[in-house]
Amino acid sequence: MSNALILGELQPSDTRLPYFDVHIPAGFPSPALDHMEHKLSLDELLDINAPHTYVVQVSGESMTGVGIFDGDYLVVSRAQEAKPNDIVAACINGEMLVKRLGKSHGRYVLQSEHADYAPRYVLEDEEFMVWGIVTHSLRNHRNRT
Numbered sequence: 001m002s003n004a005l006i007l008g009e010l011q012p013s014d015t016r017l018p019y020f021d022v023h024i025p026a027g028f029p030s031p032a033l034d035h036m037e038h039k040l041s042l043d044e045l046l047d048i049n050a051p052h053t054y055v056v057q058v059s060g061e062s063m064t065g066v067g068i069f070d071g072d073y074l075v076v077s078r079a080q081e082a083k084p085n086d087i088v089a090a091c092i093n094g095e096m097l098v099k100r101l102g103k104s105h106g107r108y109v110l111q112s113e114h115a116d117y118a119p120r121y122v123l124e125d126e127e128f129m130v131w132g133i134v135t136h137s138l139r140n141h142r143n144r145t
Contacts, residue, residue, distance in 0.1 A: 046135070049077060054075075055073050056076055058098055062112035062113065063098055066087065068098065071139075072139050073137070073138040074138070075138070092120070093126055099120065
């Protein structure tokens with residue numbers, strides 16, 4: 001099961017990073033400095049709509065089928081309404097989960113993206129809330145040792 005820990009609300013930033021308009025091959029290096037176009041805002045790239053955007057950290061392996069891994073950080077928007085097939089941060093009886101939102105026979109179902117995890121049907125007597133929609137994932141690619 002993939003759980004989520006809310007780390008905090010994202011704040012707007014005026015920081016702009018150099019953007020290189022080149023597709024970098026995973027093989028041989030490219031002279032990227034020749035292709036520097038402009039400065040890029042992470043706020044714009046990640047579609048950060050403060051104060052409605054948060055970062056949560058995932059624990060668990062149930063969403064690996066969509067590239068969300070244990071320890072990843074997710075950008076979650078509370079400004080949009082969730083629709084079936086969205087990946088959401090949801091809360092069932094006080095427990096935060098990250099799942100794909102579905103609907104079956106008029107009931108919500110939270111679907112994992114890993115064959116070892118069964119869908120989680122939301123029962124009538126359970127407290128259920130979609131907390132936000134996952135818009136982006138962030139992963140640290142440095143060695144974690």
